[in-house]
Amino acid sequence: MNILFSIALTTxxxxxxxxxxxxxxGLLSWAGFLGSTAYFACPQGGFKGLLITLCTLLSGVAWAQLIIHSSAMLPQLSIAGYAITGVVAFFMxxxxxxxxxxxxxxxxIGACATFAGQGDWRLVLPSLLVGLLFGFAMKNGGLWLAGRRAKESSGAVAAE
Known part of the structure; x- marks a missing residue:
């Protein structure tokens, strides 16, 4: 069983x-899939990738909250809200x-999920984080399964 098939199966x-x-x-399934996707997309794998993805998702939620609350203090349709978004994106x-x-x-991804969730970080955040854990299990479970199958295959060949 190759790695792609194993990861596809566990996913x-x-x-x-x-x-x-x-x-x-009562979580947002789409936000959880974004959390999973973020883990898959992170160049680092394993626990280091999990930690980096966690930190960046959390920061994205926080940055989105800053944009939402800062923009809310400004008059409607003010160009200042767009400027805040640009400045915050720079710092992101x-x-x-x-x-x-x-x-x-x-x-x-964390920021976009927060915007899509209309700023409800109390719902978006656990959805992203549980999804992130599922992404970790999907990828690493598939890698484990592929490794186990490869070990069994090489053992069978060696026994012949």
Whole structure:
């Protein structure tokens, strides 16, 4: 069983489980899939990738809250709200100088999920984080499964 097939298998099974968990817990299934996607997209894997993805998703939620609340204090249709968005987006990128915040797409995924969730970070955040854990399990479960199958295959060949 090759790695792609193994990861696809664990992703399929755990995606179905995630859908049930999201409904059962009242979480946003789409936000959970964004959390999973962020882990898959992070260049670092394993626990380091999990930590980096976690930090960037959290920072994205915080940056989005800053934009939402700052813009709310300004008159409607003011160009200042757009300027705030531009300045904050600049800092969302610049924070990547810190290794734990180096996955810029994770920051933007966290922010976009918060905007899509209409600023309800109390719902968006657990949805993203549980989804992130599912993404970790999907990818690493698939890698484990592929490794186990490869070990069994090489053992069978050696026994012949």
């Amino acid at each position: 399929g099974v755990l995606s179905a489980l995630w859908g049930w968990v999201a409904v059962t817990l 990128c610049m924070q990547a100088k810190n290794v734990l915040l180096s996955f810029v797409p994770g920051t933007f």
